[in-house]
Amino acid sequence: xxxxxxxxxxxxxxxxxxxxxxxxxxxxxxxxxxxxxxxxxxxxxxxxxxxxxxxxxxxxxxxxxxxxxxxxxxxxxxxxxxxxxxxxxxxxxxxxxxxxxxxxxxxxxxxxxxxxxxxxxxxxxxxxxxxxxxxxxxxxxxxxxxxxxxxxxxxxxxxxxxxxxxxxxxxxxxxxxxxxxxxxxxxxxxxxxxxxxxxxxxxxxxxxxxxxxxxxxxxxxxxxxxxxxxxxxxxxxxxxxxxxxxxxxxxxxxx
Numbered sequence: 001x002x003x004x005x006x007x008x009x010x011x012x013x014x015x016x017x018x019x020x021x022x023x024x025x026x027x028x029x030x031x032x033x034x035x036x037x038x039x040x041x042x043x044x045x046x047x048x049x050x051x052x053x054x055x056x057x058x059x060x061x062x063x064x065x066x067x068x069x070x071x072x073x074x075x076x077x078x079x080x081x082x083x084x085x086x087x088x089x090x091x092x093x094x095x096x097x098x099x100x101x102x103x104x105x106x107x108x109x110x111x112x113x114x115x116x117x118x119x120x121x122x123x124x125x126x127x128x129x130x131x132x133x134x135x136x137x138x139x140x141x142x143x144x145x146x147x148x149x150x151x152x153x154x155x156x157x158x159x160x161x162x163x164x165x166x167x168x169x170x171x172x173x174x175x176x177x178x179x180x181x182x183x184x185x186x187x188x189x190x191x192x193x194x195x196x197x198x199x200x201x202x203x204x205x206x207x208x209x210x211x212x213x214x215x216x217x218x219x220x221x222x223x224x225x226x227x228x229x230x231x232x233x234x235x236x237x238x239x240x241x242x243x244x245x246x247x248x249x250x251x252x253x254x255x
Contacts, residue, residue, distance in 0.1 A: 073161035073247040074189025074238060077101045081187070085109040086155040089179065091144045091172075092116055092162030096125035096137075102158065103137045113154075114139040115147060145171040149179045159188045161247075164215045173228035180254040187251055191215040192235060194244040205242045212242060221250065231255045 082105040093114025103112035125139045142148035195217045203213040230252035237246035
């Protein structure tokens with residue numbers, strides 16, 4: 001479940017800092033999850049890596065800066081089944097797109113947190129929050145392997161193409177289980193490899209910081225969640241992003 005860390009974290013931080021600066025300058029060309037896999041994520045709808053998966057009316061609810069820096073591979077807010085009054089946490093919240101959308105979904109009696117390790121993204125997210133006028137939101141600096149949230153404080157955890165970037169996914173799954181309330185749930189978009197694809201083959205298809213080399217297989221993902229105490233696990237591929245690699249929606253409940 002864990003992979004050698006090395007300087008992966010700093011590479012990821014650098015990539016996302018550059019994306020935040022690009023979005024702040026209204027330069028969406030560089031605001032993608034790794035230029036080495038740009039071609040793999042092109043679609044008939046858009047060249048953007050993640051924003052084509054959001055409905056136009058959703059994107060119309062939030063500032064342009066949040067959408068420009070969206071580096072996700074799915075739309076977790078569409079499947080997380082958020083309910084009024086719930087507390088939701090977005091891991092790797094970036095410019096705040098999914099946090100702001102979630103805050104609207106849970107309403108004024110609910111709350112949405114965003115966790116990110118990149119100062120430039122946090123600055124952009126807070127700017128987007130201020131521009132949106134949404135008050136039930138807080139962005140915190142932190143690592144997804146060491147989440148700065150109290151035990152059993154969250155109803156729903158979402159994340160958009162971030163867990164694949166971690167070099168210690170066992171720690172990530174354990175932390176998610178820790179901060180979820182009993183019966184809490186996850187709705188995550190991530191990159192997942194077919195079970196027949198070796199780690200070496202994944203590395204051949206793209207870099208770690210490009211959201212490819214660090215992806216777990218379907219079986220590895222399910223095993224990791226089950227070991228962390230999750231039940232009702234489902235992993236559903238939505239679209240292929242590289243040969244034998246897919247964007248997927250992962251759902252599970254804390255036992």
